[in-house]
Amino acid sequence: MDPTLYEPKEAARVLGVSPATLRRLAVLVEEVLHPLPRDAGGGRLWPEGVLGLLAEARRQAKEEGIPLREALLRAKEALGEGGASPLPPSVPLQTSTQEEALALLRALLERLERVEGELSALRAENAALRESLKALEAPRPRRPWWAFWRR
Known part of the structure; x- marks a missing residue:
């Protein structure tokens, strides 16, 4: 497995949230950013860049008291200005x-x-x-x- 892709259990540990919270966050991330890659069994895989972006959005939402969706949109806009996408390109x-x-x-x-x-x-x-x-x-x-x- 690619070392930059985390399984849900590892991703939850990295973010410091429960797996249930991670599932709710996954829905939000897929709505705002892009669908997450999947493993052979259909489970989500978390790219390292997405985890970093999500952690930053959670920190910003907590500090500024804004909804996480808005913080993710801001992070997405900031990423679009001068950075590469945190998601790997989709494989045809x-x-x-x-x-x-x-x-x-x-x-x-x-x-x-x-x-x-x-x-x-x-x-x-x-x-x-x-x-x-x-x-x-x-x-x-x-x-x-x-x-x-x-x-």
């Missing part, structure tokens, strides 16, 4: 991965078409059952329970 899909994704999409399309066919057949059957229900005669009204004593 490789050809084999694209072919696998295309095969998965085709299989998904086939299943979707089959399910839509089944759904239309069920709708037709439902409509036929409703029509046959209308043809049945209505049940006779029942006697009230107290009519037993009125013989």
Whole structure:
């Protein structure tokens, strides 16, 4: 693993927050900055630059009494003026991965078409059952329970 990328547990320890707080911060960071890179299992990885930027934004938010979102936006603007992005560039899909994704999409399309066919057949059957229900005669009204004593 790249030494500049931290797993969530390590990133939480570096920032001095709980893993739950780090998850909430991750949502904010991904909204304001850029999506965080993911590992093979889909878990977030924290670049060292993002951790530094987040720590600075948290310090600034605490000192100035501003929301963390605003502090992150300020840090992003300051970074845009004269610095490189703290996030690594996104890696495009490789050809084999694209072919696998295309095969998965085709299989998904086939299943979707089959399910839509089944759904239309069920709708037709439902409509036929409703029509046959209308043809049945209505049940006779029942006697009230107290009519037993009125013989």
